[in-house]
Amino acid sequence: MSSTPDRNLALELVRVTEAAALGAARWIGRGDKEAADQAAVDGMHAVLPTVHMDGIVVIGDAAHAMSPQLGLGANLCLADAWSLATTLRSHVDLHAALPAYVADRRAHIRWYTWLSRIMTPVFQSDLVPIGWARDALFGPIGRLPQVRRQLVEIELGGQTSPWTTWSPGTACRR
Numbered sequence: 001m002s003s004t005p006d007r008n009l010a011l012e013l014v015r016v017t018e019a020a021a022l023g024a025a026r027w028i029g030r031g032d033k034e035a036a037d038q039a040a041v042d043g044m045h046a047v048l049p050t051v052h053m054d055g056i057v058v059i060g061d062a063a064h065a066m067s068p069q070l071g072l073g074a075n076l077c078l079a080d081a082w083s084l085a086t087t088l089r090s091h092v093d094l095h096a097a098l099p100a101y102v103a104d105r106r107a108h109i110r111w112y113t114w115l116s117r118i119m120t121p122v123f124q125s126d127l128v129p130i131g132w133a134r135d136a137l138f139g140p141i142g143r144l145p146q147v148r149r150q151l152v153e154i155e156l157g158g159q160t161s162p163w164t165t166w167s168p169g170t171a172c173r174r
């Protein structure tokens, strides 16, 4: 039992949606869908980390919503579920298991959340000059073996940085 007063988590999550809506609202009628998307993402990213979820395990999009351009959200959700299940199985004490789960998932989620955030204006963007640079450079640069390997590694969904990968099961080996 927590000694802190009860909070309504749903209302706090409504604040996240509200921040996204307020950000995007400034772009209503200005004919710039990409800027409105970006403003919504920025609002969401600013408020979601401030929602403290004590005593509740939140996995999947609810824990780390991001823009869909990388096409990896479901992979991350599955990795969360797998990590949580194995961590709970390998720890007798719940109070030790949950921090171990958070530690196991931190780098993986942080990398893809950040990547998704910086790539939002690049993918599916008509913004000039970003859209032009993307259309001109992605094809030729993507054929370079090193870059191609990086892009494949990103899309496989296992990275924690360009040089490191998430190793499933590290939590249960602790």
Ligand SMILES: Cc1cc2nc3c(=O)[nH]c(=O)nc-3n(C[C@H](O)[C@H](O)[C@H](O)COP(=O)(O)OP(=O)(O)OC[C@H]3O[C@@H](n4cnc5c(N)ncnc54)[C@H](O)[C@@H]3O)c2cc1C
Residues within 6 Å of the ligand: 059, 060, 061, 062, 068, 070, 071, 072, 073, 074, 075, 076, 077
């Ligand atoms: C346009 C788009 C394209 C995408 N493409 C890809 C892709 O190619 N590859 C990929 O891996 N990921 C992709 N994703 C991301 C992926 O869909 C999500 O990351 C994933 O579905 C999240 O799973 P989840 O279980 O966390 O949440 P959800 O799938 O959102 O499930 C949450 C469930 O909870 C229910 N719910 C909500 N509130 C309540 C309530 N109060 N009571 C009861 N039930 C409730 C909802 O109805 C929903 O069924 C895409 C997302 C979008 C938006």
